[in-house]
Amino acid sequence: MRLAFLGTPDFAVTCLAALAEAGHEIVAVYSQPPAPRGRGHELKPSPVHACAAELGIEVRNPVSMRDPEAIAAFKALNLDAAVVVAFGQILPAEVLEAPRLGSYNLHASLLPRWRGAAPIQRAIMAGDAETGAEVMRMTEGLDEGPVLATARLPITAEDTASTLHDKLAAAGAALLVETLPKIAAGTAVAVPQAEEGATYAKKIRPKEARLTWARPAVEIDCKIRGLSPFPGAWFELAGDKGPVRVKALLSRVEAGQGEPGQVLDDRLLIACADGAVRLLKVQREGKGPQDAETFLRGFPVAAGTVLA
Known part of the structure; x- marks a missing residue:
């Protein structure tokens, strides 16, 4: 098929x-246009831009796909279809309808659950047992189009946003490759989304990342794994020069009882409102990620400490 691909991050x-x-x-x-990245804030192309350049494919970076010139240039491509994966802009009807067979989106959830910007993180944070990747024919509504194909994946107790991201990217890529020939042949069946059960995966806000230990252990564990590695759920420890911010990157629910935030042993078992979580991987401010044992050798946390 003659395609245009619209995408920006690693997932795409x-x-x-x-x-x-x-x-x-x-x-x-x-x-999306090159953006400042790294300590030097140097303008760098997106992961998709870099990949396309390596493949020798023309890359376009319009600030807005609503611009008349951008729309005209898109129409002039005479496409069979457009494939959209985490592009980062809302596309107008003129763009969506320009390809001969329409425009198709790969979305990382089981629609209509978790429409929107952060479906992978929100599914883990909510404690969902299952998620998936779906190919959807795009409409002007936010992730509201009919679904043509689905790949379902379990969410395990070890999954973080990072591991689930990689699993869904691989499953979604395979699903696209399998589905596009059916679209070309006219055999793909578009099933309207259910009207009930829609939820919205709002963008993760920085203020959500702070851990509140006065919550059930299961909820805290899901939050830690859903925000790992970025932005990272965090708490504070007392240091020689004041509070030190520590990100919790991986955890496990265990039995335990105490004041919420109380450290119950010398291996980072933290009491919650109901049960406890064992912190398995953490990242001290200004340092790289470490397993708990390595972290504690350089920054001991005694049993009885109460975390902020």
Whole structure:
């Protein structure tokens, strides 16, 4: 098929690479403009932009796909279809309807649950047992179009946003490769989304990341894993020069009882409102991620300490 691909982050790179390997003619890649990254705030292209450049595909970085010139240039591509994966802009009807067979989105949830910006994180934070990737025909509504194909994945007690991201990216890429020929042949069946059960995966706000130990252990564990590695759920420890911020990157629910925030042993078992969580991987402010044992050798936390 003659395609345009619209995407920006790492999640979309897996899909772009799979479509190119499958032999589709990707005539243009659209991605968000280069943005300041790293300590030097140097302008760098998005992961999708960098991938497309390596593949020798033309990259376009319109500030807005609502711009008349951008719309005209898109229409001039004479596409069979457009594939959109975490692009980062709302596309107008003129763009969505320009390709001969329509525009299709890969979304990382089981719609209508978790429409919106952060479906992977929100599914873990909510304690969902299952999620998935779906190919959807795009409409102007936010992730409201009919679904053509679904890949379901369990969410395990060990999954973080990072591990689930990688699993869903791989499953979604395979699903796109499998579904596009059916779209071309006219055999793909578009099933309208259910009207009930819709939830919205709002963008993660920085103020959500602070841990509140006066919550059930299961809820805290889900929050830790859902926000790992970024932005990272955090708490504070007393240090020689004042409070030290520590991110909790991996945890496990265990039995335990005490004042919420109380350290119950010398291996970072923390009491919650109901039960306890064992912190397995943490990251001290200004340092890299460490397993709990390594962290405690350099920053001991005694049983009986109460975390802020």
